Amino acid sequence: MHRDNRPIPPRDDEREQLQADLTRLVGAGRLSFEDFDRLSDVVWSTQDVSVLHRIRVQHLGAPPPHPQLPNTPVPMAQAGAYLALPVENQPVVSTMGEIKRVGQWTVPEMSRFKLNGSTLKLDLRQAQAAAPVCTFDITANMSVVEVIVPPGVYVENRLRDTLSTVTVETTQPHPNAPRVILSGVVRGSTVKVITRQAPDTNSLWNKLFGG
Structure with a gap:
């Protein structure tokens, strides 16, 4: 302005x-x-x-x-520095398809996904955050969900699951990192949260975390 x-x-x-x-x-x-x-x-x-x-x-x-x-997008690991984006988020819908968010991308404060027999992959290792808490609201039927986060990003599971497998591999939260919340309902699905180092040893994550 x-x-x-x-x-x-x-x-x-x-x-x-x-x-x-x-x-x-x-x-x-x-x-x-x-x-x-x-x-x-x-x-x-x-x-x-x-x-x-x-x-x-x-x-x-x-x-x-x-x-x-x-x-330059605001790093997810930088505490207190985020894009305030009060936008209405429309759900991303997939039937028998695949949704991928990988590489360098900005994670909205709220993301909604509706999956039917689909695959959702969210790789946050090189991502930026639009808010200190980012929520993925997922409605999944007979689908596969994989979320990859770098060490230091804590993932809170609030999913309601029926006949599903939900595995959350997370670490202690880093003081500069945002928090990720998984919410929604999954039925007959597999949800896996994996913690992995960023692919580049000289990445922004490692620099901010002292790697």
């Missing part, structure tokens, strides 16, 4: 790029036509560039480089 708190209007190329990215989500089955139409209306009507930023983080997992917004 400007110093007088007036919002900064988006550029046309920013609107076009975000709409193109949302179109690819529709083609991949990760966004419904109804949600695409609703979001497109917002993309082309808003006069606040931060609205585009929130849509991108919510649906695409990471903000684009922008001279008016932070270029």
Whole structure:
């Protein structure tokens, strides 16, 4: 925003790029036509560039480089420094498919997934956090869920499970790390939380944790 708190209007190329990215989500089955139409209306009507930023983080997992917004995502391990993104989160739905969030991506404060005979993989080792507590709300039927976290990130299991296997391998929380909550309902599914070192020994995680 400007110093007088007036919002900064988006550029046309920013609107076009975000709409193109949302179109690819529709083609991949990760966004419904109804949600695409609703979001497109917002993309082309808003006069606040931060609205585009929130849509991108919510649906695409990471903000684009922008001279008016932070270029570098906030590390999950950095206490007290996170992106406040009060956005409405639409569930990601998959039937007999696969959902993957790996590599460098931004974890929203709330993520919702609805799975039917599907696989969900969430790798947080190189991820950034939008809040000090990130919640994955999962509704899964006959599905497989795998969550990989780096040492120091504590995972709290609040799942309600029926005829399922839930394994949580977590460590003592690091004072600079966020907390992850698993909530929702799983039926006839397998949920596994694994703690592993970040793949790069010179990664940001290891530097912040003194590795």
